[in-house]
Amino acid sequence: LLQVLNEKKLQEVDSLWKEFETPEKANKIVKLKHFEKFQDTTEALAASTALVEGKLSKNLKKILKKIVVKDAHEQLAVADAKLGGVIKDKLNLSCIHSPMVTELMRGIRSQIEGLITGLPSREMAAMCLGLAHSLSRYKLKFSPDKVDTMIIQAISLLDDLDKELNNYVMRCREWYGWHFPELGKIITDNLAYCKCVRKVGDRSNFAASDVSDILPEEIEDNVKAAAEISMGTEVSEEDINNIIHLCDQVIEISEYRTQLYDYLKNRMMAIAPNLTVMVGELVGARLIAHAGSLLNLAKHPASTVQILGAEKALFRALKTKRDTPKFGLIYHASLVGQSNAKNKGKISRMLAAKTALTVRYDALGEDTSAEMGAENRLKVETRLRHLEERGLRRISGTGRALARTDKYQNRSELKVFDPSGDSTLPAVSKKRKIQEVDEADTEVAVKAKKFKEEITEKATVEDDEPVKKKKKKKDKEKQAEEEELLSEEAPSIPTVEVRQNCTATWSYMGVDSLQNIQGEYSYLYNPMLAFVSLQNTEKKKKKKKKIKDED
16 A cells, blocks of 8 residues: 655656656655555465455455555546445545556556565565466366367267277177068168067068057058068077177167267367357367367367368378468368358368367356357358358449349360470471472473463564564663573473483482471572573573674
């Protein structure tokens, strides 16, 4: 309990922290009036929890009655408004709580070692740490209802019972099937099958027995009809007794499994109600069992919760550099099962995120209601409905119309590999066949014939025209040159001998492929080109000689 010495400085809230920069300044503002020591940690914990919950402890009540009531005209500054209201009601003392009081408490807490003498800093730190640990344990409230060990044991036992029931039922059906094989096909329910066998025993008793309390009328009639014409073997009474005893075991285990499931459901609603609403009792219990405890599950991020139970597939995918799994134990939740195969990954991711929130709320929150889980489940269901209906809204525009999406149709196209892309060599024309060469020769011959006919026509037309008297010598020379050029452009057809000689020359050179012939040797593989080139060279020589003679 401290007393304020200078109340004027408390009015300046913004600069009040400057008065508590050093212990000397703090002693000028407040001074210690009374100090009460706790006897042990338990008493300190009780007083701290009472303050946290806004209650008035017995020791605090005694101190206030003993000291503060004497100075009833003064106000009592408290850090908690709820505690101030309790003190005012029970002791009729005027209490004050304001931002000024909050700033004052912060300054006192920073200089508590200078205001309270005789307390070493090491002992003070150790006491604060011990009290903080004790208070944290109390706030977590480890009550019997919050023990998740029972859930882990219950879900493990439930899985074991399912395996044993499957083995027992399979053995019972196979055993009794030697005597009455048709019964296994008619009655598909395992529990009803065992009850019928226990009640009737031998198949000959089905006609006289009444199993209407176990089976519907139609199935009962089918069983009785099949019992009369059954192909099974006869068995002794001792064998039937052993089969009936096995049926008793199956029925007892089934009843105990039902009882255990109800127990697990109630325990899950008590410990993790929001998790139960989100994913169901079995999936929630398996998640808790896989994580080790509810608190460990609350520490996991949503991405870990999503693939919890698929660790083997995850590490195999990381090792082989393939796609990681999208879901683990959460795949068995009802919301994931409702979605189609295309949306299972999206729904499991969203469900894992909401499940992580609900687990933390259940593990660390004080509220025991399942409202948060119901709200989050509604959000996931809404998202699932939008995905199923393709409810994607437009970003711009009215926003009311649905986005148009074209229907996807899978069209399988057969594609053939193109080997031309593998080669980096430049494309060269292929060797022509003999037939193609002959066709080219005939085309050239036809063109040459037409060209000669045109020239002869022009010559006849020019001969018919009257010759002009005044013609210069230069015009005649130009005309002669043009005729020579025209005669050069119309090559004559080479003979067979020339082509054979060119082919022999090409083979004599030892060229393996026509593609390797380039440049000046390109004429060797085409006799027509060879003849034209030889004829052109001879004519050029004659022309040069004629020009020299004229000069």
